[in-house]
Amino acid sequence: MTWQTVVGLEIHAQMSTDTKMFCACVRETGSEANHNICPVCTGWPGALPVLNAAAVRRAIRAAISLGCQIQPESRFDRKNYFYPDLPKGYQISQFYRPYALGGEIHFPREDGTDAVLPLVRIHMEEDAGKSIHADDQTSRIDLNRCSSPLLEIVTEPLPMSGVEAANCVRSTREILRWIGVSDADMEKGNLRADVNVSVRPTGSDPLGTRTELKNLNSFVSIQRSVEVESARQIQVLEAGGVIRQETRLWNQEDEVTEEMRGKEDSPDYRYFPDPDLPVVIIEETDIERERSSLPETPASRRVRLVEQLQIAPREAESILSRREYGDFFDAMMAAGLSAASASNWFRGEVLRHLNELELNLDDYPLTAESIAAVVKSVEEDRISVAKGREILQKSIADGRSPTEILAETSEQVSDESTLKAWVQGVLESHPDVVDKIRAGDARLMGFLTGQVMQASKGAANPRKVQQILQRLIQQS
C-alpha cells in the first residue's frame, strides 16, 4: 500500500508597520523586555483597541498579490483563552468574517515544476507576547511582541512532500518581502508556520485525520516535521491504529513529534465579534491605491532583465534575488549606465561589498548615482577599471562619496606620445623579456604593462599601454 502525504499550512507573518495592530506602541523586535508596551497591548483595565490603518493597507497588498477576493466589510472577533503571553485573556482575530477569501500560492514541486496551493482565506490578527523558560521552574513573560500586527494565511490541504511544504512557505516569504508587507524573517520570528499533516492511501479521496504542528520557524523544521509526522502516521495506520486529531510538539533535536500533555484537543474559543472595533470597510479605491503602488512582480522583472535588457539568466538571478537589488540596478541605469555595465558593476562591486562587509543594501553607503558616475569615467577612458574599483573601495572606507574622490583623482594619461615614451623606456630596460614575448610567451606582457604603470606612477592608461606595447613589440 502506498501512502500520500497531505499538508495544509497556516502561515503567520508579522507586518512591517511602525506601530502595533491596535495601539501606537512601536513595533520592534529585539529591544529590552517589556519596553514597548502600553495599557492596550498589556491588557490593563479601561484600555481599548484602535486599528492601525497601515496594517490594513499591507493586508490589502498581500491579498492582491496572492489573488484573493477582498471583502468590502469584515469584522474582528475575540478568540478567548487563558495563557500568560495573552494578557487580555483573548486574542483579537478575524474568525467569522475575514477580510480576504480564496487566493493561491505558486510554489515549485521537487521536480521543479510549478504547482499551485489554493488558499482558504487570509485574516488580520494581533500577536501574543513571549514566554521564556527560566531555570528556577518559572516562566518569564515579555509582552513587547503583544499586539504586533499579523497576517494569517490559511491554505487548503494539498498532497505534497516536506520539501514542497517548505517551498510553499518560501514562496510566500518571497512575495511578502517583495511587496513590502513583511520582513518575513524566520530567524527574527516574524514568519512562522503551523503545519497540518495527514496521510491517505494513494488514490483514496477522503482526507485522513490530521495532526497539527505549531510555530515552526525554519524551513528545515517545516520539511522535517512533515516527513517525520507523516512517517509516524503511516506507521500507526499500518499497524492498525488510528490517528487522533491533536496538536503535537516538534522536537527538533530528536527529530520526533510528541504528544502535548494536558492540552485540550479542540479548545472552545467562544468566538464573538469584538464590540470595541467597528466593521472594517475596504473600498475599491483602497484596493486600487494599493494595486497601483505594488512593485513589478519578480516574474515580470525577470522577463524585462533577460528578454528586454539581454542580461544573461544566471546574472539576472542575483539581481532578482531581492527587490532592493533590482531597484538599485534600475537606479544605476537611470543614472545613465547601460544594462550590461550596471549588471557588471552591480554584481562585481556592490554585491561583493555587501558580502565582504556583511551589510544589507539598506545600510550600503554608496548611492547608485555616485557609482554610475565612477563607471562613466571608466567607460569614457578617463580612469582605469582598477582605479574605478579603488575609488569605490576608498569611498566606503573613508566615508566620503565616490564623486568627491573622483573629483580629486587625476585622469589617467592617455596621450600617445607620453605613453610611448614610457613604453619605450621599459622596452629598452628589458630586452630579454621582449625577446621572450616575440618568441611566443605572451604572459610576460603583463609584467611589462606593470613596469610601465610603475614608471608612470600609476597614471598611465593601462589599456592604451597594452595596445602600444603590442604595437611596438610587433613592429621591431
Add this chain to the structure above:
Amino acid sequence: MSSPPSLPPRHATVGEVTRWLGEHRCSARQLIDGYLDFLEHLGREIGAVVETFPEQARAAADQSDQRRAAGEILGPLDGIPFTAKMNITTEQGTSDASSSILKGFRAHEDATAVRRLRAAGAVLTGKSNCDEFAMGASNETSSHGVVSNPWDRSRVPGGSSGGAAALAGSHGWAFHLGSDTGGSIRQPAAFCSATGFKPTWGRVSRRGLIAFGSSLDQICPVARDSEDCRQVLQVMEGHDPLDATSLTLDDETVQPISRVALVSEGFGPAIDEQIATAVQTAASQMADQGIEIIERSLPHIEAANACYQVIATAEASSNLARYDGVHIGARESSKDLQSLYETSRHRGFGSEVRRRILLGTFVLSAGYREAYYTRAQAVRDLIREGIDQVLEECDALLLPVSPFAPFPIGERIDDPIALYACDILTVTANLAGVPALALPCGFDASGLPIGMQLMGARGSDHRLLEMGSRWQQWTDHHRALPDGGAA
C-alpha cells in the same frame, strides 16, 4: 481678619455654584475645602467615598482661583468639584472597580472623560464606591463595603453607581461620574433623588472605563439637576482617538421636545403602585405645561432583560478574563499555572461577578451559542428597531426607572433573580443605545425617592436634557435633600 467664606447653600447645583464663584462670593479653594469636608464626613459615613485627594484637589482649586483672578477661567466647570466611580481610571489614587482582584491598581492615567473635565478646570476630589465591576443594583457587592441610601440609611442606594448617586443625592456643588450598563446610573439616581443621565452609546469615550458590557457601557454624570448633567456632557462628549467606537454626534434637531409617550409596559402589575402614580402625575403636569402625552407599547420588552443578561454577561466573561493574576491583579501563589488562574480568580472575584462570568461563558460556549448569544443579538436588534419606530411617533418615552422603591440592605443580595428584576425598565435604553435621563419625580409614603426616566432617539441627548431642565423649572422634587435640607 477676613470675613468668613460665604459658601453656597448645601443644595446648590453646579450651575448655581458657577455663578457663586463668578460673583466672587467664595473662592474655589474655600469651596473645595468645604466639599472635601463633606466627603470625609457624611460621604464616608454612608460608605459612598473610597478615596479622597485633598492635596491635589486643593492645588487644583488654587490654580482655578489664579485663573479666575487673571480673567482666564477655562469654562463653566472651572473650580467645580467632582468624583469618579471606582471603575473609572484616574491618574491619582487607585482604580480597582471595587474588586479585591484589582486591589491597589494604579492606572497612572485619567480616563478620557476625566482628562477632558480636568482640562476644563473641574477638580477631582475623590473616588466613589460602587458594586464590584459595576455588576449590581444595590451597591452591596463592593470590596469597600456597603453604601447606604442617604434618605434611609437602612436601605440601599441602588447600584452599581451607588456611591456616586448617594453623594449627589445628599449634597450639591458637585457632579459625579458613574457608569450605566443596564441602569447603573439611573436606578441609583432614582433611589437617591438625584438626576442621572446615560448618553447615547458611543457619545462619551469608554477609554478608561473598566469594561463590563462593552456594547452597553457608558460613562455617565449624576448631579443635582439636568442642567448640571448637560454641562458635564458637553465637556466629556465627542470622538476620542483612543476609543474606536466613540462618536461626535450632532444633535438631530434643535426643536424642543413637545410630544412624550408613556410606555405601557412601565405601568403593569409588576410596578409598585405609588411609583406608577408618581410618574403618571408627572405626565399630567407635563400635559398642563403644553406637552402632548400619548401612550405607546415597546415591543419585545418582556425579552429585554433576558437579552441584556445574555449579552452583558457574555461580554463581561471576556472583558474580565484579563484579571488573571499574571500581569495585573491579585495573585494566589501556586505551583502551577492552572491553579494560579483558578484560585486567584475564585478568591479575587465576589460571588455575583463569578456568577455572571459563569453565565457569560456558558452562553458563548459551543453548542449553546446559537440558542443564547446569537439569539440574544437578534432579539436586541428587534428591540432596537422597535424603539426606533416608536420614537418616530414622539420625541421621548416616559416610564418609571425602577419597579420598586429602595429596598432594605440585605433583602435581595442573596437572590440574584430578585436583583435582576431591578433592571427590567432600564436595560432597553442600553440595548438600543439610546440616551436616557433619570429625574426625581416625588417621594412615596415612606419618604423614599421615586424617579422617572425620559428616553430619546440616538443622538438626541441635549434635547432630552433640555426637557429635563424644563421639567425641573416646573417642579422642585430635585431640590430636596435628606435631613430636610431642602431649598
Add this chain to the structure above:
Amino acid sequence: MEKILDLVDVLRSVEIPEDHQTDAMVGSVRISDARPDLPAKQSDPGGPRDATAIGENAPDWRDGTFVTPRVVG
C-alpha cells in the same frame, strides 16, 4: 444558576430572522479614518508605560519581566 437560565429562556419565544448578523452597535470605519501609523510618546494620552508603572501593578515582577509558574507547552 438554573433559575437564571429559566429567565433567559424567554428569549426562545421571540421570532428571529435567519442568518442574522449584528453590526448595529459598532458602526464602521474606512481606512482613511483609521489610526495613522505614528508611534505615541510616553507623554501622549494612551502612550507607552515605563517599567516602574508596569512593575508596580504586576503581581510578580523580576528583572523587567512578569513571572509565572513554569508554562508547559
